[in-house]
Amino acid sequence: xxxxxxxxxxxxxxxxxxxxxxxxxxxxxxxxxxxxxxxxxxxxxxxxxxxxxxxxxxxxxxxxxxxxxxxxxxxxxxxxxxxxxxxxxxxxxxxxxxxxxxxxxxxxxxxxxxxxxxxxxxxxxxx
Amino acid sequence: xxxxxxxxxxxxxxxxxxxxxxxxxxxxxxxxxxxxxxxxxxxxxxxxxxxxxxxxxxxxxxxxxxxxxxxxxxxxxxxxxxxxxxxxxxxxxxxxxxxxxxxxxxxxxxxxxxxxxxxxxxxxxxx
DNA sequence: CGCATAGTTTTATGGTTGTCAAACGATTAG
DNA sequence: CTAATCGTTTGACAACCATAAAACTATGCG
Numbered sequence: 001x002x003x004x005x006x007x008x009x010x011x012x013x014x015x016x017x018x019x020x021x022x023x024x025x026x027x028x029x030x031x032x033x034x035x036x037x038x039x040x041x042x043x044x045x046x047x048x049x050x051x052x053x054x055x056x057x058x059x060x061x062x063x064x065x066x067x068x069x070x071x072x073x074x075x076x077x078x079x080x081x082x083x084x085x086x087x088x089x090x091x092x093x094x095x096x097x098x099x100x101x102x103x104x105x106x107x108x109x110x111x112x113x114x115x116x117x118x119x120x121x122x123x124x125x126x127x
Numbered sequence: 128x129x130x131x132x133x134x135x136x137x138x139x140x141x142x143x144x145x146x147x148x149x150x151x152x153x154x155x156x157x158x159x160x161x162x163x164x165x166x167x168x169x170x171x172x173x174x175x176x177x178x179x180x181x182x183x184x185x186x187x188x189x190x191x192x193x194x195x196x197x198x199x200x201x202x203x204x205x206x207x208x209x210x211x212x213x214x215x216x217x218x219x220x221x222x223x224x225x226x227x228x229x230x231x232x233x234x235x236x237x238x239x240x241x242x243x244x245x246x247x248x249x250x251x252x253x254x
Numbered sequence: 255c256g257c258a259t260a261g262t263t264t265t266a267t268g269g270t271t272g273t274c275a276a277a278c279g280a281t282t283a284g
Numbered sequence: 285c286t287a288a289t290c291g292t293t294t295g296a297c298a299a300c301c302a303t304a305a306a307a308c309t310a311t312g313c314g
Contacts, residue, residue, distance in 0.1 A: 014231040015149050015265055018224070022145035023302080024273065051304050058302090075260045075311050090227035092219060097145070100217035104141040150272080168291060178274050183292055185272090202281050213299045 004063065004070045004077075007086040012066035017090070020065035021097055025050060026058050030067060030081065031101050038078045131190065131204075137210040139193035144217070147192035148224055152177060153185050157194060157208065158228050165205045175214045 021027055029044050045055030059079060062068040067086070068079045086094045148154055156171050172182030186206060188197040194213070213221045222227045 014224075014227045015151050015154060018145050018154075019240050021216035022142050022149050024142055025302085027142060027145075043196035045261095050302090052261070053263080053305080054303050060262085061301095071263095072311090077261070083258095090223065090230060093227050096217065096219035096223045097141075100141045102218060145261085169289095172291095177272090180275075180293080181293070183275055187292085188271095199281095199291095204291070 004072065005068045006063060006069055006082075009066075009082075009089055012085065012089050014090060016065040017086070018065060020061050020067050023061075025054075025059070026062055026067075027097075027101055029058060029062065029079075031098060033079060033081045034098050038080050041077050041079065044079070058118065103107070131199065133190060133196055133209075134193045136209075138195075138217055139212065139216050141217060143192040144194060144213070144220070145210065147188050149192050150185070150188075152181075153189055153194075154224075154228055155205075156185060156189065158209045158225060160206060163224050165207050168204050168206065172208070 006068070009105060017096070021030060025048055029039075032044065032047075033039055041055060041059055042052060045052050048055070050058075059070065059077075063070055066082060066089075069082050070077050070079050072078075081094070083094060148157060152175055155175060158168075159171065159174075160166055168182060168186055169179060172179050175182070177185075186195070186197065186204075189206070190197055193209060193216075194211050197204050197206050199205075208221070210221060
């Protein structure tokens, strides 16, 4: 089990976080992660209908901006929201964005069209 | 006195708002507007050290995304945060972003370097 | 080792963006 | 109308980005 390099909590930049969240695909990834805690890269990629390299690009954006954390277990990589870190650095920001995403019709429409499956077969991790 | 076209509250899109806020110059404009309520275009432009056409570009982004409202008085145009509209559509989002901007060292450093002047000679408007 | 799986990196491409300069439009003052 | 002011629009340019195909890395299984 390994952990990929992530920015320290203190070095998370607001503009980078906002830009990471400003993309529809990434915002939906974040919304899904807020529901089911952890998700594999390929899982999200397939559900969102983007190429795996495109998905990897978004994972990187989310990781480098400090929004998600990635841990590797074997061949799989699980992503997870850095809720505590984001809350510590920018209190209330993530929650308001998530609430806003649920209030935004466009985002909701996309989420409904795809459906939020894959809650199955995701091994829980810590808690 | 005239009002420029702005998106209706219901049609404000989250991703567009986030993208508008994800630029350092625009984020600083928003922070300043949160302090002094109204500001002229040229005022902000000069303080931020960007060309007036660049400033105008940012104003447009902020206006079209629904973040600010612009009213014209003679030759001057005053910008103002659409606090109520944003709060109605995305409760807590603007406040948390503003709080985050104050907590973000990079943004703070820029704000400090420039200083927040120009609170003079800005005619108050309504309440 | 060979083979399959899971992601990343590279390369390429079309689109967007931030920036400035210069031209334009709109408003006010004479 | 002319001149000056304030801001927008257009043109140009470099940088970045979202996307996908292909090549590559890394892990796991025999």
